[in-house]
Amino acid sequence: MFKPEKHDDFLIIKLVESKSNSIDISNIEELKEVLNKAIEEGNKKILVDFSNITYIDSSGLGGLMDAMKQLKEKGGELGILSISKDVLEVFTATKVAQFFKFYKNINM
C-alpha cells in the first residue's frame, strides 16, 4: 500500500508492506488515488519516495505524469525522492525526467 506522511512542507508517499518494489500496472491505480486525494486536500509539495522501488512500468510513468500535470495546474510540484540510478535511467531515457524534481533527501 501507498502511505502518505507529512514531513515539514512535504507530503511524502511511500510504498510500504509490499513485496513487489514496483510501481506498475498492479498498483498504479492505488497510487493515483492517494495522489489525487493529496492534491484535493491542497498539498502543494508532494514527493513519491522511490527508496524501495526497483522497477517502474509505462503505466506507472503515465500515472505519475498525470498527477504531475494536475499538481502543476494548481501551482504545486511533484518530486521524486531517493531514486536509484537504475530507475532514474527510465525517466531520463523516456525524456520525462525534466518534468519532475529529484531529491536525494528532503533537504536537497
Next chain:
Amino acid sequence: MEVKKLIVDENSPYFDTTGMKYMEFPSKFKQIRNYATIIAFDAPEEFKMKNLLEQQISEVIKNAVVHGNKNDENKKVKVWWEFNRDKKMARIIVEDEGEGFKDLEKWNEFNEKRMKYFYENNFDKMLQYISYRTENSTEMDGGNSLFAAVEFWNGGMIYNNKKNKVACVKIYTDEELENNKNIK
C-alpha cells in the same frame, strides 16, 4: 493446423532500421523490465494491451541478456523499435553479442510436435513437450517464453544468419485496437 515457426532470413526487410528509435543497454538482468518500460512508453495506448506488449518486449530482451550475453554486463544489447499506427504494427529488433541461437531448428521441431499433440487433444503426449530445455536453459526461464512470444509476434520472429539478432513484428487487428482503446 497452423504452427508458428522461428524464421531465419538475413535479408528480411524487417531488419531495416531506417527511422527506428535505438538504444543500447548493458546486460543487467535486474534492469530488463525497466528497459522494456523505456521502449513501451513510446507505444500508443491502443498498442499496449494492458501490459502484454511490455511483457513480450521484456521477454525478447531477457533472451538476449541471459542466453545471448550470458548476463555479462560488459556485453551490450542493442534495441531498435517502432510503433507505427498507419501500418498497425509494433516492431522491435534486438541484437546481442552472443554466439547465436544454435538450437533454433530444434526449437521449431519441438514446438511443432507440441502443437500437433495439442491439436490432437493428446495431452499425455503433450505433457512431454510442455517445457523446452537445452543445456543452455536456466531454472529461471522455464524454456517457455518463446512459445508465447511466437504467438504474440504474429508478424514473425525473424533471425539473422548468426541468430544473435531477431526482428519481432506484431500486427494488430482492427478489433484488437478498438478493444484496447477502452482499457488502460
